Amino acid sequence: MRVFDFTHALLRTPGWSVVNGLRDDASQTPRYEVVLAQHAAYADALRTIGIAVDVLPPLEDFPDSMFVEDPALTFPNGAILLRPGAPSRLHEREEMRGALEKHFTKILAIEGEDEFVDGGDILVTPKTVFIGLSKRTNRKGADALARKLAELGYTARIAQTPAGILHFKTASSLMAEDTILATKPLAESGVFAGFDVIVTPPGEEAAANALRMNDTIFVGAHYPRTIDLLRSKGLNVRPLTVSEVAKLDAGLSCMSLRW
Numbered sequence: 001m002r003v004f005d006f007t008h009a010l011l012r013t014p015g016w017s018v019v020n021g022l023r024d025d026a027s028q029t030p031r032y033e034v035v036l037a038q039h040a041a042y043a044d045a046l047r048t049i050g051i052a053v054d055v056l057p058p059l060e061d062f063p064d065s066m067f068v069e070d071p072a073l074t075f076p077n078g079a080i081l082l083r084p085g086a087p088s089r090l091h092e093r094e095e096m097r098g099a100l101e102k103h104f105t106k107i108l109a110i111e112g113e114d115e116f117v118d119g120g121d122i123l124v125t126p127k128t129v130f131i132g133l134s135k136r137t138n139r140k141g142a143d144a145l146a147r148k149l150a151e152l153g154y155t156a157r158i159a160q161t162p163a164g165i166l167h168f169k170t171a172s173s174l175m176a177e178d179t180i181l182a183t184k185p186l187a188e189s190g191v192f193a194g195f196d197v198i199v200t201p202p203g204e205e206a207a208a209n210a211l212r213m214n215d216t217i218f219v220g221a222h223y224p225r226t227i228d229l230l231r232s233k234g235l236n237v238r239p240l241t242v243s244e245v246a247k248l249d250a251g252l253s254c255m256s257l258r259w
């Protein structure tokens with residue numbers, strides 16, 4: 001089984017409070033109805049490729065809780081509850097536990113009060129799980145996660161998220177077992193030595209948060225040059241509209257947990 005072969009996904013419907021979600025550019029206010037529609041289209045797209053999609057109810061107390069990728073990590077053999085680094089998001093993980101218990105017998109948790117890790121900073125590749133240090137993920141959190149990953153049989157590698165972007169996966173995603181899509185700064189950092197790295201075209205850096213699931217690669221529909229580039233390499237690309245979600249500094253991986 002390849003690391004991007006999945007049968008299940010867990011999502012959470014956005015609540016009205018999503019308009020108050022965290023974002024770098026406060027002048028961009030997402031419209032609730034449009035976020036909801038883009039989220040529903042994303043869930044449908046996952047279903048059309050054969051994924052069993054479990055959609056959790058909205059949590060108005062947590063404006064960013066539709067981004068279920070950040071408070072937990074899932075693997076075929078277990079899940080890990082993380083400690084998101086934004087204070088408004090820290091307690092989202094408690095809301096994930098019950099949902100994960102329905103699917104996993106083994107659930108580990110990062111517990112240290114000074115340990116913070118967001119799932120958006122975790123890039124799973126066949127041999128290595130990259131953990132990007134960022135404003136949300138600190139060294140203690142990364143070290144703690146590396147220990148939990150070892151318990152599940154995975155090897156972690158701690159890396160640096162480029163300055164000015166939210167998460168490690170804002171700038172990178174796995175396209176094939178040996179191929180990564182990354183922004184120029186992350187590609188040039190050399191962190192992906194040994195992989196074939198496809199660099200996002202200038203102006204389309206945000207396309208780097210793409211999502212490979214089984215034989216489909218979901219890419220933001222607003223990035224035509226990235227779509228053409230990936231298709232020219234024989235990859236099966238399916239564009240999805242996430243323009244409203246992008247106002248919340250989010251992309252395709254953020255809206256699901258997959259296993």
Ligand code: CIR
Nearest residue numbers: 022064067069120248250254
């Ligand atoms: C946040 O700032 O936490 C949300 N507005 C966006 C989270 C995006 N999540 C992700 O990239 N995994």
